[in-house]
Ligand SMILES: Nc1ncnc2c1ncn2[C@@H]1O[C@H](COP(=O)(O)OP(=O)(O)O)[C@@H](O)[C@H]1O
């Protein structure tokens with residue numbers, strides 16, 4: 405029976421959250437989409453959806469279906485996980501989904517905190533920073549699907565919700581969980597809360613431990629297992645998260661155009677094939693598929709659409725943003741299945757939307773969370789096409805330059 409249920413708006417976000425919860429030694433179950441039955445064998449259930457850029461009504465309806473399922477597992481505390489860079493389209497799904505979950509749970513109020521200090525995301529006076537840059541001056545301003553052109557979370561959230569948005573700032577968080585809980589009790593329905601370090605997140609998690617719904621990045625949820633143990637809600641024995649050794653074949657698939665992924669693709673030494681969205685739209689992925697068919701999976705080839713902002717703008721100008729993303733995602737999804745059938749047993753995917761498309765094509769319904777390769781990116785074990793495989797779903801901006809080699813080296 406579960407005690408905590410999370411809904412993640414994309415697949416890399418879900419593995420990020422599951423990996424951080426699993427650091428506590430608690431058993432974490434990660435579902436791809438909403439499962440059929442309602443049995444749960446883990447105290448922490450995470451449902452991965454692909455709704456970050458979906459139309460608002462679709463995102464709300466899928467999130468509510470996931471909530472229903474999570475309630476069926478016995479969970480009484482819920483978490484809405486979105487990106488640590490608050491990725492959101494102009495219409496935005498973060499606010500509408502939060503409001504729909506609050507209404508379903510009868511929650512008067514919720515908190516918003518995307519801070520992830522280990523990965524350089526902090527919130528101060530309601531403004532989100534990536535490293536030392538305000539969000540809107542960071543490389544996130546050029547994201548292909550969710551370009552972030554404002555750094556102020558209250559301004560980003562207000563047009564997405566019907567009820568009032570407020571801020572509880574770092575000065576209050578610094579006074580501890582009791583002071584924060586008192587401030588929250590006076591705050592409006594949607595409260596952005598500052599955090600610049602893990603200690604701040606612990607204060608927020610402690611103050612919000614018994615809220616029906618919290619929202620944020622993965623790091624806000626990380627302290628919860630220890631807090632639940634302290635409160636006697638979680639009575640388990642800590643375990644080490646591991647993924648079984650799989651076969652030697654491997655492939656890297658990259659659809660992220662984020663700054664860190666661009667550096668990672670450039671630094672990777674394996675055989676490489678570049679996908680061009682214009683060619684994909686005109687001719688399909690036949691050339692890539694022929695190239696892949698000639699590769700030795702033991703050499704871990706990489707197929708990537710990763711490109712500089714100027715090239716992304718050109719492709720989007722010709723095809724439209726949606727179609728440019730879609731042709732790349734469709735190609736990488738099909739190539740993942742081909743690589744698996746050619747013997748790839750370790751599959752590294754860069755990009756959240758890309759990971760959603762690949763994981764769906766691989767027909768995966770559940771992931772076992774293993775060791776982290778980098779903060780927020782665990783190896784995960786799963787079954788695809790009757791084969792045990794290992795999947796690493798990397799958020800565009802996570803990991804260091806050598807990430808692909810690091811990942812493959814860890815599970816050689
Ligand atoms: N060269 C390109 N031109 C236009 N769009 C692209 C290109 N390469 C990838 N994309 C699309 O950009 C999006 C990147 O999003 P995502 O996979 O979530 O990466 P990230 O994790 O960096 O956000 C995907 O929809 C992908 O298909």
Ligand SMILES: O=C(O)[C@@H](O)C(=O)COP(=O)(O)O
Nearest residue numbers: 416417420487488756799800
């Ligand atoms: O919170 C984060 O930064 C990640 O967990 C996340 O959501 C990743 O999204 P993408 O960058 O689109 O992969």
